[in-house]
Amino acid sequence: MSFTRRAFCTGLAAVPLTRPAWAQAEAPRLTARTATIQLAPEGYPATEVWSYDGLLPGPQIRAQQGSRLSRRLVNDLQVPTSVHWHGIRIDNAMDGVAGLTQEPVPPGASFDYAFDLPDAGTYWYHAHTNSMEQVARGLSGALIVEENAPPDVDRDEVLMLDDWLLDPETGGFAGDFEAPMMRSHAGRMGNLTGINGRFDFSLEAQQNERLRLRLINAANARIFVLRLEGMTGWTVALDGMPLAQPEPVSAEIILAPAQRVDLIVDVTAEEGTPAALLSYADDDSWQALAEVTVSGLKSAAPRAAPAPLPPNPRMQVPGVAEAELREMRMEGGAMRGMASGRFEGQDMDFQQLVQRGQFWALAGQVGRGEAPFARYARGETARIRLVNDTVFPHAMHLHGMHFRTVAADGSLGPMRDTVLVMPQESAEIAFVADNPGKWLLHCHMLGHAASGMTNWIEVA
Ligand SMILES: [Cu+2]
Numbered sequence: 001m002s003f004t005r006r007a008f009c010t011g012l013a014a015v016p017l018t019r020p021a022w023a024q025a026e027a028p029r030l031t032a033r034t035a036t037i038q039l040a041p042e043g044y045p046a047t048e049v050w051s052y053d054g055l056l057p058g059p060q061i062r063a064q065q066g067s068r069l070s071r072r073l074v075n076d077l078q079v080p081t082s083v084h085w086h087g088i089r090i091d092n093a094m095d096g097v098a099g100l101t102q103e104p105v106p107p108g109a110s111f112d113y114a115f116d117l118p119d120a121g122t123y124w125y126h127a128h129t130n131s132m133e134q135v136a137r138g139l140s141g142a143l144i145v146e147e148n149a150p151p152d153v154d155r156d157e158v159l160m161l162d163d164w165l166l167d168p169e170t171g172g173f174a175g176d177f178e179a180p181m182m183r184s185h186a187g188r189m190g191n192l193t194g195i196n197g198r199f200d201f202s203l204e205a206q207q208n209e210r211l212r213l214r215l216i217n218a219a220n221a222r223i224f225v226l227r228l229e230g231m232t233g234w235t236v237a238l239d240g241m242p243l244a245q246p247e248p249v250s251a252e253i254i255l256a257p258a259q260r261v262d263l264i265v266d267v268t269a270e271e272g273t274p275a276a277l278l279s280y281a282d283d284d285s286w287q288a289l290a291e292v293t294v295s296g297l298k299s300a301a302p303r304a305a306p307a308p309l310p311p312n313p314r315m316q317v318p319g320v321a322e323a324e325l326r327e328m329r330m331e332g333g334a335m336r337g338m339a340s341g342r343f344e345g346q347d348m349d350f351q352q353l354v355q356r357g358q359f360w361a362l363a364g365q366v367g368r369g370e371a372p373f374a375r376y377a378r379g380e381t382a383r384i385r386l387v388n389d390t391v392f393p394h395a396m397h398l399h400g401m402h403f404r405t406v407a408a409d410g411s412l413g414p415m416r417d418t419v420l421v422m423p424q425e426s427a428e429i430a431f432v433a434d435n436p437g438k439w440l441l442h443c444h445m446l447g448h449a450a451s452g453m454t455n456w457i458e459v460a
Contacts (some may be wrong), residue, residue: 022405027070027112030058032127032139039164040192041199042078045171047164049138050077050127056197057160057218058141059076061125063117065145065312080104080170083113084128086258087240087402087417089314090115092437095399098129099367100438119312120147120226121240122214122260124160132220132446133177136165136188140218147310151236153212153264154298157203159277159290161255162218163190184334184359186392187221187257187445193279195290202291205267205275206298210306212236213263213277217255221445223393223420226253227286230275230294233265234306241402241415242309252280256395256420258444269294288366292405293440315415317404323383326374328441330421332360332452333390341366341452353452360390360443360452367451372458373441376433382457384441387418387426394448395420396427398458400439403431418444433459 035054038171039047052058063069073083082104084096094115098104105111123143127134142158150156165188169172174191175182182188195201205211211231217224234246235253239260255261269275275292331338337350341361346365353359358366363373376382383406386396399416405413406428421427436459443453 013252027072027114029074030071030083031074032081034077037197039194039197039199039261040166040168040171044168047093047166047171047173049137050134052124052141056138056244057162058125058139060142060144060158062144062146064122065148068114068116070112072110072112074110074257075105075107078107080106080129081127081134081139081306082111082129083125084399085113085123085125087116087121087123087260088115088143088434089118089401092400092435092439095437095439096128097440099397100440116409117145118144119134119240120310121237121242121312122158122216122262123240124216124218124260126218130449135218135446136177136220137173142214142216144214145240147313149310150221150262151212153210153311155209156212156214158214158216159195159201160216161193161195161219161224161289163220163222165190166192178357180354180357180359183357183447183451187447189222190219193222193289201265201289202293204295206296207267207270207294208300208302209267210303211265211267213265214260215255215263216260217257219257221257221447223257223395225280226289227251227278228265229278230267230269230273230292231233231265232268233263235261236264236306236309237262238414239402239416239418241315245308246306256393256418256444257446258395258397258418259416259420266302267292267294267298268302271295282458314434316431317381317412317432318429319381320383320406320412321410322379323430325383325385327385327387328363328373328455329387330362330387330388330394330453332361333392334359335391336389342369343367345370358452360448362441362453362455365455368454372438373455375458375460376438378434378459380433381430382433383428383430385428388421388423391423393420393422394453395444396441398429398439398441399433400435400437401431401433402431406430435459436445
């Protein structure tokens with residue numbers, strides 16, 4: 001509106017011409033609520049899910065690197081919830097971990113998240129209150145932070161891989177989320193896999209079209225083993241963080257829960273020939289998780305290899321050789337168990353732990369304890385050896401900071417926030433503890449995390 005002399009005279013000029021500093025605009029809403037979604041194939045009943053904004057996956061959030069993101073979480077569910085912004089090197093108070101960085105948001109209440117986005121890349125957001133159940137019921141979405149100089153691709157596609165354990169009779173989520181069988185074994189595996197909420201996800205493309213595929217594993221426990229058919233390409237980023245050089249896609253891409261991989265692929269298939277993202281299925285076959293229908297020709301010849309993505313800030317991890325090495329032993333689970341663990345301040349044997357629904361320990365601690373696994377001075381280089389003394393793989397996720405894996409010869413691997421540690425193997429991680437606060441270090445097989453595999457560190 002414009003102000004006229006007349007408006008001044010009638011007193012409307014009392015409206016301030018500029019917004020006072022305290023009158024911040026309300027952040028865009030992200031509403032956790034139930035929704036009914038057709039997840040199962042046609043002919044089966046629809047599924048009541050817990051969603052963000054009625055969508056599964058939740059709305060894709062895109063923002064520019066260096067900008068500030070804000071969302072008002074509105075909880076329209078019947079249970080408390082909170083949002084974790086997975087992989088963002090975030091202010092601790094915004095990390096979304098109920099009971100550690102914030103109180104869970106009760107039904108009917110809201111919580112304002114606002115934080116800076118220092119890094120470009122592929123991230124995601126998901127519930128972090130009773131996440132085993134809440135993520136399984138649908139509370140996750142993609143968070144894409146765009147480079148200020150994006151790579152030269154024809155299209156940018158986000159593919160959220162997931163699985164759902166559904167009752168074919170009712171369409172509802174099957175099984176008991178507390179079931180000891182799932183928690184003590186490999187975790188909650190779905191009987192239907194899909195991408196972006198669809199079991200029959202498909203893409204259309206042209207031959208020689210260049211796609212950026214952002215793969216996010218949002219599943220509770222499933223490790224996806226993937227292959228490209230009719231496409232060839234490069235891995236350019238892992239867990240959001242650019243590789244120094246693009247690497248030709250390996251024969252099999254292994255994507256553990258919570259991990260992401262950014263691929264730049266060229267469609268090599270000719271029109272009418274198969275192209276797909278294949279996934280190794282439970283029946284030992286390769287099945288198309290995403291079918292790519294090829295029609296036409298984008299360009300006469302394939303293009304040269306892509307340039308690396310621009311690096312994010314603070315990707316160096318200096319002083320690893322001199323850093324104190326701490327060992328975090330993973331113990332427990334079916335077929336192995338453990339002698340004892342500390343749960344809620346008490347030492348217990350495995351039988352006592354099982355009676356309390358606890359099956360796993362990290363460094364002898366069962367579930368998040370009063371004291372952190374380790375305390376680091378701000379800026380210190382941290383070095384942790386994750387030793388898997390169980391018969392199951394575990395995808396270990398550190399909040400708040402990315403780490404590099406340390407090879408046996410001391411060389412540093414790519415920068416990640418989630419590392420898969422296979423049974424009877426170990427992985428060493430190193431990172432600069434430069435983000436102050438209380439940060440979880442936990443297994444992202446969410447049933448494991450809920451039954452013991454959750455520890456934390458403190459940076460002060
Ligand atoms: Cu685990």
